[in-house]
Amino acid sequence: MKLIKQGKVRDLYSLSDRQLLFVASDRLSAYDVVFPDPVPGKGVVLTALTRWWLEQAKGLVPSHWAGNDQEQMRELVIAHPGALPSDLPERAMIVERCxxxxxxxxxxxxxxxxxxxxxxxxxxxxxxxxxxxxxxxxxxxxxxxxxxxxxxxxxxxxxxxxxxxxxxxxxxxxxxxxxxxxxxxxxxxxxxxxxxxxxxxxxxxxxxxxxxxxxxxxxxxxxxxxxxxxxxxxxxxxxxxxxxxxxxxxxxxxxxxxxxxxxxxxxxxxxxxxxx
Ligand SMILES: Nc1ncnc2c1ncn2[C@@H]1O[C@H](COP(=O)(O)OP(=O)(O)OP(=O)(O)O)[C@@H](O)[C@H]1O
Ligand SMILES: [Mg+2]
The missing domain is CATH 3.30.470.20 (ATP-grasp fold, B domain)
Structure with missing residues (x-):
């Protein structure tokens, strides 16, 4: 898995020239600085909310979310042992590279x-x-x-x-x-x-x-x-x-x-x- 960007909170991996794996970590930043202590569960909450809102708003604007990504993410966890969090399907989304x-x-x-x-x-x-x-x-x-x-x-x-x-x-x-x-x-x-x-x-x-x-x-x-x-x-x-x-x-x-x-x-x- 090629890590293409590590933001303050998210890790982005390249899946293909079209798609990215968009992973929300438990990192917390304030005043633009990342803290040494994670907030366990935060990434899962951020992902659940983002998915929910993108679903609600899909009539207003197209989003980057590819949808229907759960099975593919379960396969990715198995294919890359140790490289990805085991709760990947809850904390990540497969998105269109933009x-x-x-x-x-x-x-x-x-x-x-x-x-x-x-x-x-x-x-x-x-x-x-x-x-x-x-x-x-x-x-x-x-x-x-x-x-x-x-x-x-x-x-x-x-x-x-x-x-x-x-x-x-x-x-x-x-x-x-x-x-x-x-x-x-x-x-x-x-x-x-x-x-x-x-x-x-x-x-x-x-x-x-x-x-x-x-x-x-x-x-x-x-x-x-x-x-x-x-x-x-x-x-x-x-x-x-x-x-x-x-x-x-x-x-x-x-x-x-x-x-x-x-x-x-x-x-x-x-x-x-x-x-x-
Ligand atoms: N579909 C997408 N294609 C390419 N880049 C994306 C896509 N969706 C989000 N990003 C980028 O992924 C990154 C998400 O990481 P994160 O939220 O941790 O960044 P950040 O620390 O808030 O800030 P920064 O934007 O300065 O990196 C952002 O840089 C965002 O612009
Ligand atoms: Mg951000």
């Missing part, structure tokens, strides 16, 4: 996170009537940087408009589903790519706690903005005064447990299914 469009398509339904840093005058959780599209560059190393839509348009031409429109449509669609589950989708990030035929596809993960900020509706209503993601880790490392430069500190077991509990809670509440 040329990644080098922008992160960030959509915000509410003012939160980095938006508040650049707009300190805005009250947290102010809702935007039309979701805001705030793209950023995909940095090879280090932090992604927010860019203007005009800059994205200069780089991509009309494709920028297509991605913006698709992103907002996907965000609205998912917000409706989350609302029914008692969850507020605050913001999210998509990646898009082009397949061999030039078709734009939704790639990477989507609507997971690593790519999105979810807050329970009941919490929002009482003004508590506790998001269901790695916020517990961020709060912990801020508390101990980590300077956000590598290496990342070890995580106490209770921080790891609370984090996976939050990932699982959001996954179960959205999909109604428990995984491992």
């Amino acid at each position: 040329e990644v469009i080098p922008f992160e398509c960030v959509v915000r339904g509410f003012a939160f996170g980095s938006y508040l840093k650049t707009h300190p005058e805005v009250k947290p959780m102010t809702s935007f009537e039309t979701p805001l599209f705030t793209p950023s560059t995909k940095a090879e190393k280090g932090h992604d940087e927010t860019v203007s839509f005009e800059a994205m348009r200069q780089a991509l031409g009309e494709t920028a408009d297509t991605l913006k429109e698709l992103s907002i449509r996907l965000f609205r669609f998912a917000s409706g589903i989350c609302a029914k589950a008692g969850i507020v989708l605050v913001d999210t990030k998509f990646e898009f790519g082009r397949d061999r035929g030039g078709t734009i596809r939704l790639i990477d993960e989507c609507f997971t706690p690593d790519s999105s900020r979810f807050i329970l509706k009941e919490d929002v209503e009482r003004g508590v903005y506790d998001s269901f993601d790695k916020q517990i880790v961020r709060d912990y490392v801020d508390r101990i005064g980590w300077d956000r430069r590598p290496p990342a500190p070890r995580l106490p077991p209770e921080i790891v447990e609370k984090t996976i509990a939050r990932y699982r809670a959001i996954q179960q509440r959205i999909t109604g299914v428990r995984v491992s």
Whole structure:
């Protein structure tokens, strides 16, 4: 198996010139640094959510997921003993190899996170009537940087408009589903790519706690903005005064447990299914 890319969280293997094995590890990153302690079960949760959402959204946009990949992944585990995790079918997907469009398509339904840093005058959780599209560059190393839509348009031409429109449509669609589950989708990030035929596809993960900020509706209503993601880790490392430069500190077991509990809670509440 040829490992073609190791991201902060995922390992990508080449299966053929058309297909990749897209494996979600249990690695956790915060402030763009990977932690030495994994969060057991996280990759399975991310994969379950991504599959579920891609299935729901398939009428809106084609995705990179090849579908029907379980049997092939079981065969891969047997054919490459020791090289792949034994729970591969739960933590990986077989996807179409795409040329990644080098922008992160960030959509915000509410003012939160980095938006508040650049707009300190805005009250947290102010809702935007039309979701805001705030793209950023995909940095090879280090932090992604927010860019203007005009800059994205200069780089991509009309494709920028297509991605913006698709992103907002996907965000609205998912917000409706989350609302029914008692969850507020605050913001999210998509990646898009082009397949061999030039078709734009939704790639990477989507609507997971690593790519999105979810807050329970009941919490929002009482003004508590506790998001269901790695916020517990961020709060912990801020508390101990980590300077956000590598290496990342070890995580106490209770921080790891609370984090996976939050990932699982959001996954179960959205999909109604428990995984491992
Ligand atoms: N269908 C696809 N074809 C090619 N590359 C893909 C596809 N889907 C996702 N990717 C890429 O796979 C990588 C996923 O790995 P991971 O999420 O760990 O990366 P990351 O650390 O978030 O960030 P970076 O994008 O900077 O590598 C991303 O670089 C993403 O752009
Ligand atoms: Mg990623």
